[in-house]
Every structure is written in C-alpha cells, then in structure tokens.
Amino acid sequence: MAAEQFDQRQEANAAGEVFRAFLKLGLTSFGGPIAHLGYFRDELVLRRRWLSEAAYADLIALCQFLPGPASSQVGFALGYLRGGLAGALLAWAAFTLPSAALLLAFALGADAFGGPMGQDLIHGLKLVAVAIVAQAVWGMARTLAPDRERATIALAAVIILVFVPTALGQLAAIGAGAVAGTLWCRRVDQRAAGHLPVPISRRAGMLLLALFFGLLLGLPAMVAWWSLPGLALFEVFYRAGALVFGGGHVVLPLLETRLVEPGWVTPDAFLAGYGAAQAVPGPLFTVAAYLGAIVEPGPDGLSGAAIALLGIFLPGMLLLMGVLPFWDRLRHYNGARAAMAGTNAAVVGILGAALYHPVWTSAVASPADFAVALAAFVLLTAWKAPPWLVVAVTLLASVALALAA
Template structure:
C-alpha cells in the first residue's frame, strides 16, 4: 500500500512545513541547553516535552523513529536527535544552530573551568547538584509515561516493552541495549511487519494535524557522501597526525583532533562510555593530569547539556590563555563532528526505509524497546544514583507531579527542585 501524499498546506507544527529560521531554532535549543540536566536519557525527555508535546514539531511516532536511529548510531544520542531536528526544521543552518544552542552553555562553562580550575575550587554546592540529579528522575519518568501511553498501548507492546527493560537490566551496557532493540525489531517484523495495514491497525491514532513526513534538505547521494567522509576522516586522521609529527608542523593540534574524533566516532551508549577512551587519550600522553581529569568529569555532572562537552574542559585544561581556548574549541568540534556526519548521512536513507511495510513493523518493535530502555535507565542509573533518602523520593515525586499534572515548564521545575534540595541539605 502506498503512502498518501502530504497535505498541500501542512500544519505549522509539522516538520514538513520546515518554516522556522535557524535563529529561531537556536533560541529553542539554547533554552534546552541551559535547562537540560540529567544526562542523555533525561535530555530526550526534555526534547520530547518541548518539541513533541508543546511545539508539535513532529509526532510521537516520528520522534520515536528518530530516537531509534540515533540509538543505533555511535555518538551522543541526544545531541544527534537535536542536530537532526534542527536539520529537518531549518536545513543545514538549523542543524548547526541546534547543536550550537544545545552545546554552547555547558561547553563555555566547562572550557572556562578548565582554564581556571585551580583558582576556582570544587565547583557547585553538593545540595544543588543533588537537586539536579533528583529532578532528572522526574524528567525521565515523565518521558517514559508519555511514550508508553502512545507507543505501548496494547498488551502485546507493553509485554515487549517490559521484556526489553528486563533484558537491559539483566545485561547492562551497550551490548544489552543493542540486543534488546534487535530482538524487538525481529518480533516487530514477525508480528506487525508483514502488512502495512496490520501495523496501522495496532498503532495509536496520530494527534490532530500531526504529519509523519520528514523534511530533509538533501538526498541519498549527499547522505552517502557524508557517511564516506566520516569513514575517510576516521582512517586518515591518524596517518595525518603521524605525518605532522614527522614534519613537526601542527602535530599537537592534529593529534588532539584525531583523539577526540575517534572518541566520538567509536563510542556507543552515550557520554559515560566515552570516558575510558578520553582518559587514555589525554591522561596517558600527559596532556591532562589524572586529578584534573576526574575533577572535570565531576564538574561535568553539574552542568546542563551533553556530557560530551567534557571535551571542552579537557581542551581548556591542556594550555593556559588563548591556546587553551582554541584547544577547547578544537576538542569540542572534534568529538561532535562524527555524530553530525553519521546522523546527517543516515537520515535520508532512514526516512525512506521507515516507510516500507516490513520496516514499519521493525520500527514498531524497536520503538517499543526504546521505551523499555528508557524504563530501565529510569531505574539504573538515574534513580539509583539520585535517590538516597526519603527526602529525595518526596522531592522527585513532587517534581513529577509538577510536570505531569500541574504542567509547569521543565526549566521552572529544574530550578525550584535544585534550590529546594540546596536549601534542605544546607540545613541538614
């Protein structure tokens, strides 16, 4: 069965309209970059609340399809989702604006911390950091609840979601996540993918005015070229670094770019997984001390935005003054560049593939597994690392109520919860 043509005049909230300027996209993601605490899983919850629920840039199913793609790709999944949304909303400039807005606050803060860490001290108060961790529990819980209601409405999907959650908890790490999504995709193909009508019959109704079409400003050839450039840089940068070392021309900068590009290109599972690669890359050769590395990683937990901006701290800690600022910029661009090349290259291929009947069945299963992965992450590591007392549980429950029932903006909930925890732990 062929897909019906998109409407001649799509709704303003549809990605198919793609009428926003890059400047408008920048301001949306700058606000997210200033308020999105809690790691990649929480970031996906913030994105969903702001861009799916509030702004209706895309439907729940399109968002889940995009999250599923970015979960399969190496690199920071939440940043890749943001880049893809900016690309589809305002073209190439929109992709740059989304990345810059989401990354800039934490990158600038961490670069400055790297440049002046020895004179700054330990950083944010412990109570304030604890409040930010607690509110992340509420944000992830809200995302799980909302996505489960939409994507796991039937008993079969709910069972598949719970199975994916159990498998991920039993086998933590990237391997368990990938196996859960692959198995769920096989189940989706077998149960729902052998006829488009069957998939539509079990899929929840789309919100009024929502359109599942993706507006992508480039085609397959450009996508394949971007994927080819990703592979070429991955293979060529080590050789170029070696040649520069022989010629003593810009060797250090190229070596730094190579190290951070490889870290961003070869890591599945988000920011925390990149730490061993970064530690061996910068501590081993003596670019950054072990104490500074650990202190910077701790400070990274206290700022909003993607964990990959830890690269900005490491670059700033490598040299003082303008040299350190330049290295901070180089490290940040280097670690995020492969993520952009991969998601921009894969989008046109994924956009066409997701329309095929068998692929829609696979996506039905994978999207269900994504909810299961979020549920598992809600327990471990989000809740287990944040909820240590009855006060933490009560505070997280109040934050969740503020998000679900009182409909307060997430940034308000983040600010109030963090200040409440700071005040509570300051007196106890």
C-alpha cells in the first residue's frame, strides 16, 4: 500500500513538473517549430536532463517523418516519456492553450476591426502572411528540395495545383511526390542517430493507428450520413491535421480549400487570423482556435474553437503514439525514407502554390503593399527579427500608408 502511494506521488510530481515546464515554454516560445525544438532542447534535454541528446534527435526525426505539427508532437512525446498519459496531455495543454486563448480573444473581438483603422490592421496582418509564407517556402526549399530531383518534384506539385486547385489536387501532389521519391530519392540520407525508449506496446500502437485511419476514412461518410455542423467542422480540421507534411505553415492551403472556398470563412478573415498567429507564442496550429470561432454557420465561438483545436491536433498525436513502437525498424527501410523525401519536396510545391494564391493575390494590391511585404520578408530572413516584431512593424507601416493616402 505504501509503495502504491509512493508511485502515485511520483506520477503526480512528474505530471506537475511537465505542466510547469511546458507552461513556461507555451508562454515564451516564439519563432515557429524549428525555434520550438531549440527551446525544448535547452529546457528539457540540457537543463532538466529528461532524456539524452541522441534520444531527442531520434524523437525529432520521427516527428519530422510523420504528418502533423512536429513541435507539438515532440512536446506531447516528451510529456508522455516523463509523466505518462497525464504528462502528455498536460504538456499539450500547457504548450498550446496560451496561444489558442489569445487567438480566440482576437476572433471574438473581430467586430472591433470593422472601421477604417481596423481594416488597415487586417490588411497589415495579410501582408505579414505574405512575408511569413515566403520565408517558409524559401527555408523549406533549401532544406527539402535542395537538388534537381526534389526541386523537380516540387515544381510538379505546383503544376498539379495550378490545374487542380482543390483538396484533391493537394492529395494528388502528395501521392505523386511519394511515388517519385521512391524512384529518385533513394540516395537521400535521412537516418536518425540514437535509440528512443518506447513505453508503448506494439498492440497499443496498432490500435491507435487503426483509430487514426478509421477516423480519416470514416469521418467523411459520417458527415454525409449525419448533417451535424459540429461533426463537419471536426472533419475539416481532422483531415487537415492528418495530411500536413512539412510543418505548420503547410496547413494554410489545406484549410483554405476547406474553409474559404465553401464560404465558411472569408478570405480576408482567414489571412488576418494566419497573420495574427505569427504574433503569439506556441504552435502555429492554434490558428484553428481562431478559425473555429469565426466559421459560419456554427458552431462558432468557444465551442467551435474547441472542436477545431481537437480536430487539428488529434490525428498527429494518434499517429505519433501509434508509430512509436515500430519506429526503430521503420527508419531503416530505404524505401520509406525515399518516399518521405519525395513527399516533403511536394509539400514545398504545395506551399509555393499557396504563396501565390490565396496569400499574394489577397494581400498585395499596390506597389506600396509589395514594398511592405518585401521589407517584412527581409526583416525575417536577413535581420532574423522575431515574428512578433515583424508583425508590429508591418501593422504600423500599413496604418501609416493608409493615413498618408
């Protein structure tokens, strides 16, 4: 009995430690997923010594291999390794909810932006989105499409989306990228170092993978069978979260085709929320809280934000926990690594197509807009300015140009 009570106290202490560590990170982690991984390393690997450098590198390799929000998946896994399922859930909540709450507040206060000054600020956020997406395309192209073969795969993805600018076109581009990768990218070295201790059985992993694919394939049929707005909203965000390869910025084209084109969210509101998401700490996927709160018809508000957040984060976590028990074997298959290299190259093309439409076409309407967006891009890439500062500078420039006009 005494031993059982001691174990319970240990679990409670570990869960509390996880929550405190990730709340600090959730309030201070600006800069996107790559920066988040650096913050995790400094706080949890070097300072707290939750796991070794080699194990951390292996965990990053797994989360980059899978679709989903890489930094949130790494955080979820770190919480699980430290404090079990309670630790994983607390890590996710502490890292995600601060930025989600800020974006929800922005959505609920959207009516305050109805006047001329508010419209100028909205326009400034859209110009921020141009710079942020351009930076993401530039950085991802250098990392994920650095040679002729992968650059060609990225170009093919752009061409596919020019002729099929829908969610089906995005799926076709990803599938074509995977096939091309298995043919052209077998020389790409994506092996990870180290060994990751896995406290999950293979049977549990299979069940989680079955749940992931069951929801991915079954939700569209359920939406067609039951006309429930909440279920339809959940399906949109679940599918986006399940198909995002290459980081949080790639969710932009996936959500745009499912929310803007049917008229659930206006193009201006969509890009404004994406721009606002750059000014808050934590994962970019929390833009789902903003979008879920403003969809029409509902559910909107707090319930819509909760549904959207659950939908967009759940698939990545299910897939991560399902694949963990099989990772050591999977990462040694050259065909799997080659297919992933081709998929990542296609993702560069998908995001490049989104940079033109809807991001550029909806935001840049004059030479002055182009100058502001270019200045924001230079601040991000050459000056390495933090995104929140770029947001503030761009908003001021947008308002100043409107007053001078």
